[in-house]
Amino acid sequence: MRPCPCRTKRRPGWPWAPASSAARSVSATLSLSPQRLAPPDPAWRRRINACVVFLVLLWPMLVFSEFKPWILFDSQSLAASGRFLAGFLHPVLGREFLGIVLVNTWQTVAIASAGLALAMLGAIPATLIVTERLSISRLGRGRMRPAAALVRHSVRSLLVLLRSVPELVWALLFVRVIGLGPTAGVLAIALTYSGMLGKVYAEILESSSAHGTDTLLANGSGRIAAFLFGALPESASELVSYTVYRWECAIRGSAVMGFVGAGGLGQRMDEATRNMAGGEVATILIVFVLLVALADLVSKLLRRRLG
Amino acid sequence: MAVPTYRLEQLTVRHPGAAAGAAPALDAIDLVVAQGEQLAVIGPSGAGKTSLLATLSCTRAPDMGRLQVFGADPWTLGETARHQLRARQCLAPQTPPLPPRQRVVTAVLAARLPQWSVWQALVSLVKPSDPQAAFEALQRFGLGDKLYARVDRLSGGERQRCGLARLLLSDAEVFLVDEPLSALDPTLSQLTIASLQQEAAARNATLVCSLHQVEVARASFSRIVGLRAGRIVFDLPREQVTDTMIAALYQNEAFDAPLPVPHETPARLAVGACF
Numbered sequence: 001m002r003p004c005p006c007r008t009k010r011r012p013g014w015p016w017a018p019a020s021s022a023a024r025s026v027s028a029t030l031s032l033s034p035q036r037l038a039p040p041d042p043a044w045r046r047r048i049n050a051c052v053v054f055l056v057l058l059w060p061m062l063v064f065s066e067f068k069p070w071i072l073f074d075s076q077s078l079a080a081s082g083r084f085l086a087g088f089l090h091p092v093l094g095r096e097f098l099g100i101v102l103v104n105t106w107q108t109v110a111i112a113s114a115g116l117a118l119a120m121l122g123a124i125p126a127t128l129i130v131t132e133r134l135s136i137s138r139l140g141r142g143r144m145r146p147a148a149a150l151v152r153h154s155v156r157s158l159l160v161l162l163r164s165v166p167e168l169v170w171a172l173l174f175v176r177v178i179g180l181g182p183t184a185g186v187l188a189i190a191l192t193y194s195g196m197l198g199k200v201y202a203e204i205l206e207s208s209s210a211h212g213t214d215t216l217l218a219n220g221s222g223r224i225a226a227f228l229f230g231a232l233p234e235s236a237s238e239l240v241s242y243t244v245y246r247w248e249c250a251i252r253g254s255a256v257m258g259f260v261g262a263g264g265l266g267q268r269m270d271e272a273t274r275n276m277a278g279g280e281v282a283t284i285l286i287v288f289v290l291l292v293a294l295a296d297l298v299s300k301l302l303r304r305r306l307g
Numbered sequence: 308m309a310v311p312t313y314r315l316e317q318l319t320v321r322h323p324g325a326a327a328g329a330a331p332a333l334d335a336i337d338l339v340v341a342q343g344e345q346l347a348v349i350g351p352s353g354a355g356k357t358s359l360l361a362t363l364s365c366t367r368a369p370d371m372g373r374l375q376v377f378g379a380d381p382w383t384l385g386e387t388a389r390h391q392l393r394a395r396q397c398l399a400p401q402t403p404p405l406p407p408r409q410r411v412v413t414a415v416l417a418a419r420l421p422q423w424s425v426w427q428a429l430v431s432l433v434k435p436s437d438p439q440a441a442f443e444a445l446q447r448f449g450l451g452d453k454l455y456a457r458v459d460r461l462s463g464g465e466r467q468r469c470g471l472a473r474l475l476l477s478d479a480e481v482f483l484v485d486e487p488l489s490a491l492d493p494t495l496s497q498l499t500i501a502s503l504q505q506e507a508a509a510r511n512a513t514l515v516c517s518l519h520q521v522e523v524a525r526a527s528f529s530r531i532v533g534l535r536a537g538r539i540v541f542d543l544p545r546e547q548v549t550d551t552m553i554a555a556l557y558q559n560e561a562f563d564a565p566l567p568v569p570h571e572t573p574a575r576l577a578v579g580a581c582f
Contacts, residue, residue, distance in 0.1 A: 137386055139393075140368040142323050145386065215404035218366040219477065220394025221420035225428045229417040233406035306408065 087278020091286060098283075101268065105287050108264035111182050112250035115189025120243070122194035127201040129155045133210055133231065134223040155198075163195025171257040185262035189250050200242055208235040237306040244299035251291050310378035312481055312513040313340040313363055318372035320355075320362050332358035334537035335372065342480070345507060345514040347524035350534035351557050356517035357401070359534065360483045363515065364398040365389055377480075394421035397479035401486040403470030407459035411450070411469055414458055415441040418477035444475040447502045449495070463490040468499060475506050481513040482506075488520055496520065500527050521553055 071077060128134060130152055137145040144152070167188045174184035205227075213230035217223070232239075258266015265284055272280035320333040333355045340346065348356050361367040362374065365381040374380060376396075381389045397418065405414045412435045419437075420428060430436065438454065445451050448468035453461060461469060467490045474482050484503060488496040500516075500523060507514040518524045524531055524545075531548050533540040533556045541552055 136390055139366050140382070209406075211400070211402060212404045212406045214366075215398065215400055216417060216420060218361075218364055218393060219397050219418070219421065219479075220390055220392075221417075222425065224425045225420040225423065228428050228432055229409075229413065229420060230404075230406060233409040233413075236408060 084278075087276070088282040088285075090279045091282035092277070092279040093283065097280065101265070101283060101287060104265045104268045105291070107182055108251060108254050108258075108266070109291070111185045111254040111262075111264050112189065112247055115186045115254070116193060116243070116247050116250050118186065118190035119193035119197055119246075122190065123197035123201060126155050126159055126194070126198035127205065128224065128227060130159070130198060130202045131205045131227075131231070133206055133213055134217075134227055136217060136223060139217060159195045159198045161195070162191050163193075163199065165192065167192040167253050168256060168260065171260050171262045175261050180261040180263070182263035185254050185257045185264060188257055188262065189253060192253075193246055193250060197243070197246060201239060204235050204238045204242065205231045208238070237303045240302045240306060241299050244295055244302065248292055248295035251295070252288070255288065309342060311339050311375075312342050312344070312377060313338065314373070314375040314378075315339070315362075316373040318362070318369050318374055320358055320367060320369045322358070323367070331370070331537055333362065333369075336537075336539055338532070338539065338542065340513055340515065342513055343508075343511040344530065345504060345528055346516070346530040346532055347528035348515065348517040348532045348534055349519070349521055349524050349553075349556070350540075352519075353536075354534040355537040356534055357485055358537075360398060360485050360515065360517060363481075364396050364483050365393050366398075395479060396481040396483060397474050397477040398483040399470050399474055399485065399487065401489060403466040405458040405466060405470060407457070409458050411445065411453050411456050411458060411461070412438055412441045414469060415444060415473050415476055418473040418475075422478065440476060441472075444472040445469070447475065447506075448472050448499060464492070464495060467491060468495070471499060471503065474503070479512065480510075481515070484514070484516040486517055486519060488518065488523065496523060521557075 072081075132138065132144070132152070135144050135148060135152075137148050143149075170188035170191050171184050174187045178184050178187075208231065212234055213226050216226040216230045221229070254262070254264045255266035255269060258264050258268070259270045261267065265287065269281060269284045272284065315336050315338040318333060318336045318338075319331050321331045322329065325332075336359070348359060350356055358367065362369060363376070365376060368382050374382070376392050379388075379392065381392050384392070413432065416431060416435055416437065419431075423431070423436075427436065435441065442451060442454050445454060448471060450465060450468055450472065453465060453469070458466060458469065467487065471484070471487055474484070482503065487499055487503065491499060503514060503516070504527065506512070516524075516528070525548060529545055530543070531545050532542045533548075533552065535556055540556055541548065
């Protein structure tokens with residue numbers, strides 16, 4: 001998930017100064033003299049090559065994506081963004097509007113929480129099936145029974161399908177089926193996020209230490225027992241941290257889905273932007289900042305408790 | 308005649324993922340272990356002690372030869388039957404397999420998982436189901452006061468004994484123990500080996516214990532198997548094991564191998580190697 005620092009950081013220079021190449025030729029002629037220089041790093045050339053390949057691939061992507069950041073800074077753009085942002089300087093804090101925002105905030109939190117709970121309901125069984133480390137048939141021969149591999153593969157593809165359709169599209173679909181309102185948002189989050197949670201839960205479990213789980217399986221426990229007593233305590237804090245992060249994403253996601261009529265703060269924001277009411281948009285954005293900060297705090301407290 | 312716990316005939320086991328021409332981890336091994344027998348496996352590092360224990364615990368499939376565990380060939384049995392064979396043995400690896408954030412009581416009670424239903428396992432995560440048994444097992448290794456401590460608060464030696472206390476909680480008929488003394492001082496080593504042997508004798512369980520401490524092996528175990536380069540060099544009652552045999556077993560361990568070519572580029576650099 002995190003990029004390896006070696007992709008971005010390079011050691012500053014080639015360690016062989018020209019002076020030392022003379023020394024090397026001397027030691028080559030006197031083959032009996034002890035080697036004075038450390039041998040060259042065999043990984044260095046490969047790293048340089050990877051860097052060049054990366055740049056060569058990146059360039060056409062920048063061109064195709066029309067990446068021209070300097071446009072942001074010409075006078076016309078600056079004036080336009082200035083006018084837009086000026087509307088935000090005075091958030092609406094009237095009692096009536098704050099009341100509406102509070103009700104909608106509660107609805108947004110409810111959509112995100114209910115959606116995430118449903119998503120976990122789908123993701124946890126999928127994780128238990130997909131995680132290869134919990135496979136019993138793999139023990140000894142290193143490969144799984146074909147039937148088990150097939151089940152694992154099909155659940156994995158189902159997860160890909162669920163998360164590759166954006167939640168906005170699911171929301172549009174459910175708004176058609178169920179009608180306007182929060183239920184469409186809850187279902188959209190549940191479907192997309194079960195795909196994401198299932199994949200990342202499995203990857204977190206696979207990347208933690210295998211020793212505990214492997215030994216429990218080797219001593220004859222079942223896969224769910226091995227998960228509960230081996231893999232779960234090994235990576236509980238990572239799992240919790242990712243789940244709370246997804247809750248945060250669900251809050252943002254429900255805002256976007258509000259624009260297609262799936263309820264909550266997003267729907268309020270949609271109305272406010274259509275009425276060009278910058279102050280109302282500003283108030284709603286402040287609420288979002290507070291919610292994300294709250295999620296951050298909850299994650300920190302939970303991780304400290306588990307850490 | 309009773310069925311032996313293990314019967315190995317010309318058993319060859321390769322390292323998983325090893326190249327085709329590489330030397331096997333175990334090379335044509337013959338070994339019979341009776342139920343209730345206690346034996347020590349000694350030999351230099353890399354001799355195949357851990358591979359032997361993995362093969363016995365049915366977690367590594369042999370490549371050639373015959374393996375019988377409790378009179379059955381685990382690798383011709385079905386998946387479920389093989390897993391039931393695994394539940395009749397208890398393997399304690401050299402590095403204790405304890406998740407750092409788990410409490411000692413939970414880690415020790417995990418030995419009962421093969422007998423528990425999923426529901427019992429879940430309940431025991433919330434409220435340990437038999438703390439008294441866990442406490443008694445820990446007491447025998449001098450760890451009674453650590454019952455509710457977290458594993459990551461234990462020292463290396465305490466962790467190792469905690470992993471061994473798990474053996475006592477399982478209802479296994481075989482204890483497979485990999486270097487139980489690697490993190491212990493001589494006094495604790497004696498206590499630990501004695502606890503393991505008493506427990507095994509009390510329930511007539513087979514005890515197979517790999518050891519680096521030759522003196523401990525000769526003092527405590529009546530049968531000693533010497534392993535070197537994947538082959539059994541000797542398999543004798545301890546009275547017949549001589550100092551010469553031990554010396555030959557460990558002879559030139561470090562110097563026999565050809566010196567590695569200096570500064571040879573590794574065949575495959577570690578993926579993501581950053582330093």
